[in-house]
Amino acid sequence: MFLGLAAMASPSRSSQSRRQCKSETRFSSARSTSDTNLVSLQSHSTLSASTSLYCIGQSDQLVICWDIREEVDAGDWIGMYLIDEVLSENFLDYKSRGVSGSHKGQIVWRIDASLYFMEAETKVCFKYYHGLSGALRATTPSVTVRNPSANELPQTLGSRRLISFSLSDIQAVGLKKGMFFNPDPYLKIAIQPGKHSIFPVLPHHGQEKRSGIICNTVNPVWKRERFNFVSLPTDVLEIEVKDKFAKSRPIIKRFLGKLVVPVxxxxxxxAIG
Incomplete structure (x- = not known):
């Protein structure tokens, strides 16, 4: 099977960051007599950091504590993000919350000098995500990461940003045919996390595209079709070739072949061309 890779776009980032509301909220000094209001104020999930200033190589350990009031799961995870990042996929680092299933807990977070902290000070925050639904449960206040060795770092940026790319001119060669019929093949293409990826399953995983059907051939070519995806470089592209009408032809298997290619x-x- 041959793959033709179309022009790749640059790493995608949200063009607009969320702006903090500058208007001040005024609170009444009168205490509410509503039990419902009192309960709701105490029912929000929280995530906190042990310090608002962390100096790489000098500060004591950073402790992230959670108190989650919604449903929790063993697959829950916590990500570290630049303060203006709004996409869950664009974490700088992440840690599994653990499998204990507790609604309350804490984890020690060590921040090392890396290409994400090339400036003297970088503002980050931590976010708690539910593993099953991907829902954001809680976010810490801003933490300033100070790097005394910032000027010594190389001036290149490694990135885990989502990238977008297109596939076109896909061709399959020598598909298996039945005793009496050639297959009517089509493609099912999906983005999945790599087998050895340390990242959790993210919302963009599971993207799936299907091609049109090429009738009566063992050497199909999808010339006029383009398939667009977003992924991390650590993801893999799964391409399956199936026979559309195999269900009505028992002597032909529906599955014709599969190719897994690292993004x-x-x-x-x-890049090589």
């Missing part, structure tokens, strides 16, 4: 390999191939 990073596609990017390198495109």
């Amino acid at each position: 990073q390999r596609l990017l390198e191939k495109h």
